[in-house]
Structures are given as C-alpha cells and as structure tokens.
Amino acid sequence: MKALDINIERGEVAYRQIEEAFVRAIRSGILKEGDRLPSETILAGKLGLSRMTVNKAFTLLAQRGLITRIRGKGSFVTPRKLNQGFFLVTSFNRSISEMGMTPSTRVLEIDVVPADRAVAEALSLEKGSPVILVKRLRMADGVPLMLETRYLNETHCRPILKEDLGTGSIHDILIKKLNLPLTRVKQTLEIKRASKNEAELLGVKEGDCCFYMVRTTFTGEIPMTWVHYVYRSDRYRFEADFNPMEESVGR
Numbered sequence: 001m002k003a004l005d006i007n008i009e010r011g012e013v014a015y016r017q018i019e020e021a022f023v024r025a026i027r028s029g030i031l032k033e034g035d036r037l038p039s040e041t042i043l044a045g046k047l048g049l050s051r052m053t054v055n056k057a058f059t060l061l062a063q064r065g066l067i068t069r070i071r072g073k074g075s076f077v078t079p080r081k082l083n084q085g086f087f088l089v090t091s092f093n094r095s096i097s098e099m100g101m102t103p104s105t106r107v108l109e110i111d112v113v114p115a116d117r118a119v120a121e122a123l124s125l126e127k128g129s130p131v132i133l134v135k136r137l138r139m140a141d142g143v144p145l146m147l148e149t150r151y152l153n154e155t156h157c158r159p160i161l162k163e164d165l166g167t168g169s170i171h172d173i174l175i176k177k178l179n180l181p182l183t184r185v186k187q188t189l190e191i192k193r194a195s196k197n198e199a200e201l202l203g204v205k206e207g208d209c210c211f212y213m214v215r216t217t218f219t220g221e222i223p224m225t226w227v228h229y230v231y232r233s234d235r236y237r238f239e240a241d242f243n244p245m246e247e248s249v250g251r
Helices: 014-028 040-047 051-063 092-098 117-122 154-162 170-177 196-202 244-248
Strands: 067-070 074-077 082-085 103-114 130-140 143-153 184-193 209-219 222-232 236-239
Touching (some): 014 040, 014 051, 051 067, 051 074, 117 222, 143 154, 154 170, 154 222, 170 222, 196 222
Antiparallel strands (some): 067 074, 103 130, 209 222
16 A cells, blocks of 8 residues: 545645546556555544545546446456457557557567468468467466467568568558558457466466457458457547448348
8 A cells, every 4th residue: 555645725625636536646657557555544643624525535446447446345447448449450669659658569479380270261372381389378468468470471471481580560560561451351259268378378267257369360361360369458449430320231
C-alpha cells in the first residue's frame, strides 16, 4: 500500500474528490498496476469521513475499470488492457509504443520445417512441403502479453530468415522488403484455456482463459502466412468500429 495525500476541500462532494485523487495517482504512475489501495476503514479514519463515503468513491473507480475489488483481500489497481481492433491488422510494436510502453520480442524458434496436414491445408500446399516456422513472445515493459506461432510460405518468404525478427515487423518486411502486399485476411477469434507451456510463457496459470486468434493472410490468391496468436485475456480486449449501414447495402 502506497502513501497518498488526499486533501478534502469544502464546497465539493467528498467522494468525488477521493475518486479524482486516485484517478490522478493511477494515471500519473504514482499508483501502478497491482498496487493495493488503503482499506476503506483506514482511509475514512484518516480523512475524517464515513466509510460509506470512501466506499462510494471506490465503487466509482471500479465502475471505471481503474481498480479491482477482491473480497477479503482489498482493492487493487487494475492492470491496463490493450485495445486490439479485431478487423484490423496492426503492428504490435507500434500499438504498444503509442500507449507509452516499451515493446520487446523474444524469438523462441525460427526454422524451416515440413508442413503437417493443418499447415499445408491453410497455406494451400502439399503435406510435407517446406514452410518457415517463427515462434515469438511479445511483451510490453517486460510483461508477456501475446504468444505468436507463424507459418510462412517458404517459396515466397525465404529471405525473411535473414531478418532480425526480434525487432522487425514481419508484415512490414513482407510488404516493404519482399514486395508481398497484404490483400486479404481471414481470421477467427475464440476463448480457450492456456496449456501448460502457454501459461509458463505468458505468466498466467495453466487453464486460465486466453484469446485465441487464427489468421491467414493472402497476397492475391496465395496464402502467405498462417498465424496462431494467444493473448492474455486479463490484458487485452478486442473492439470494432464500423458503419452498420454499409452492411445492409444491396441486401
């Protein structure tokens, strides 16, 4: 629990002042993710207010998603969730940097392997055809957020083996260096439970729910990459912003 100076001024609603004091502390970094807030009873006594007043402030903070209240344990600063546009292909490094965090990538595996039946079907190849396998752990401020397992068409993408995949964007390399434009995307999103290996890499518990996205990207009619993403559900949320009227045109 960190010390926090809160001065209640006359003429303003007390619970709103408490709420805003914690909002400022969280947004400025004085209170960080996972930090425990003072108990309602202790804070009420310190401020000379009723516990009900402090409770109301904490309820508003919880409704704003800034704190998480756990019965018997207390209230904690909620880990920040990253917005991911479901219908968009975005750069992980750019997205993390725009949120004021430092992105990093751990390359777990990179190799040329024979395609099993599922990979061959996804990339429209014969079973046993060589494909490039890239497995990476993506992090923000050193915290693991997403596990990526990617298969690439070896015939078209082989030069990528010489690139630094610990810092570079694979999509940027394909588009800008290999002249393989991204023309179509097919993807699915579902919830699954983390396997033991996935849990260890992502820093969650085995069996915790995670977002599983499977994406195939095409250049023309050629499938270039088939990717499995495993996202921590406690750190991500998916959103979409579109015009519903466009969906009804011509129907």
